[in-house]
Amino acid sequence: MKILFVVLRPAYIIHIRKIIISLRKKGNTVEVGFLDSHNKTEFDNGPVEYLMSETDGVLIRQIPNREDKWTNVVKAVRSVANYLIYFRDGHKSRSLAVRFHNKLPYFLLQLLQAPFVKKILNSVVGKAVFRYLERVIPEDKTILAWLQKNKPDVVIACPYIFSAVGEIDYVKSAKKLGIPTGAIIPSWDNLTTKGSFHVLPDTTFVWNDKLASEAIKLHDIPKESIYIAGAFKSDYLFAQNGSFDKGLFFDNIGLELNSKYILYLCSSxxxxxxxxxxxxxxxxxxxxxxxxxxxxxxxxxxPLGTAMWEGFDMENVVVWPLDNVLPDNPSSERDYYYQLKYCEAVVGINTSALLEAAIVDKPCVTILSDKYKYTQFGLGHFHHLLNGGFMEISDDLDKAVAIIANITDGIDSRKVERNKFVKEFIRPHGLNKEVGEITGDYIESMTKSMS
Structure with a gap:
């Protein structure tokens, strides 16, 4: 079987690497096509090199993006739909709609400021209009021809709901050709912080029941087309069963052996x-x-905020690492895991790293701050942390320190809830079930279900 993964940039391979490895182990042909070559970052190389070191036979190359005469129309229509999604009932990240202001023509943006216009366009009739517009917009001929020439058996897009053109148009063209399609929503925050589904894939892959509910309620994804897989990128944290010299690790950080430390995990x-x-x-x-x-x-x-910490100097505070921060290679994965493992507790504002700390079974503390009120309570995905039951929650620094003192005295009051959260939110198929393998198995089955 030939599986085509369409990704926005090579960096997104970090989310699908284990899926690709699983598919290759079973003899499948895998190709990864990336679309954006103009905004390459330092994070595009690591995932590619790591993947190629673990498996062979994967073709990674740039593929055509949509650039036909319809492109500007497509971008405008889909950007309006992306903007409107934030004003649907139940959306908890409404303030993020401003991200789409610079993607909309000025006259449309002014028109959309009227509340009754938003209401009409988000109604059943309004949604039907957008579905109709998507149907009458033709597939990109270059993408159609590329798929016909390369003949994939399955097309899987990731991250899918970030941009107005690209992965969406590969799914649209693949559906036209009768090729099974899927969309991997890589992170727990994407459904409430990015765009929407302009073309429905045959299967939408999400982490868990809570994210499936968001997909249904906010994006009108049919329940029967959702596959709950687990947290795609986190398999490596469950697989760190080797040993790493503790003395060497503490020396690398710059601490004396057996120093007790709290790990502060920065947010984006x-x-x-x-x-x-x-x-x-x-x-x-x-x-x-x-x-x-x-x-x-x-x-x-x-990983994107190391510059602000260069030269930071304060007694009893160590900033580490300042490079190789993204866990996209064996050494950075190992360092991150042991940095979590050896700490007493972790503290963070609103970051995926709190979920990763829970996987390593570390007490997690978040501090509610007026300074970050907008990016805590004002963002839908933060409520997964608040309502998850696995974190200690403090509304000021003194209370946070008191909580930490209890933790260092051996009082881990959230341990049961933390383990429950990991089972339900991170690995719903079971703690011993690798998400990459489970997802790969399902992708293999997609051609059978379509035949």
Missing amino acids: ANITSDETEFVKQFATTLANSPLTKQLKLVVRPH
Whole structure:
């Protein structure tokens, strides 16, 4: 069987690497086609090199994007639909609609400011209009010809709902040709922070029941077309069963062996902007408490936010690592896992790293802050953290320090809830079931279900 993965950029291979490896082990032909060659970043190389080191025979190349005479019309129509999704009933990230302002023609943006226009376009009739427009917009002839020439048996798109053209048009053209299609929604926040489904794939892959519910309620995805797979990128955290010299690890970080430390996990810049001042306040509060003054604070920067930490200098605070932060190769995966494993607890504002800490069974603490109110309560995905039951939640620094003191004294009051959360949110098929393998098996079955 020949499976084509269509990704926005090579960096997204980090989410599907284990799926590809599983498919290759079973003798399938796998090709990865990426669309965007104009916005390459340092994060595009690591996932590709890691994949190629673990399996052979995977063709990775740039494939045509949509660039026909309909492209501008397609972008406008789909961008309006992406904007409107944020004003549907139950959407908890409404403020993020501003992201689409620069993608809309000025006259359309002005028209859409009227509440009654939003209401009409999000009604049953309005949704039908957008479905009709998508049907009358023709498939891109170049993409159709490319698929006809390369003859994939299945087309899987990822991340699918980020851009107005690209992966969507491969799914649209594949459906026209009768090729089974799927869309992998790679992260837990995508359904409430990105665009929408302009073309429905045959199968939509999500992490869990809660995200399936979002797909149904916010994006009108038919329940029967959703496959609950688990957290695609996190398989490596379950597989770290080897040993790594603890003394060497602490030496790498810059701590004395067996130092007790709290791990602060930074959020992305669009969540917290510059976290250095907040960390200074937190570190000072830790140091001033007689219950926690012996603790070190280790700060792990967000992969896209290392620059703000260069030159940061504060007693009892270590910033590490400043490079090789993204876990997209064996050494960075190992370092991240053991950085989590050896800490006493983790602290974060609103980051996927809190989920990853739960996988490693570490107590998790979040601090509700007026400074970050917009990017905590104002974003739909943060409610998965708040309502997950696995985190200690504090509304100020002093209370957070008191919670940490209890944790270091052996009081882990959220352990049962944390393990339950991991089973339900991260690996719903079972803790011993690799998400990459489960998803690969389902992709293999898609041609049979379509025949």
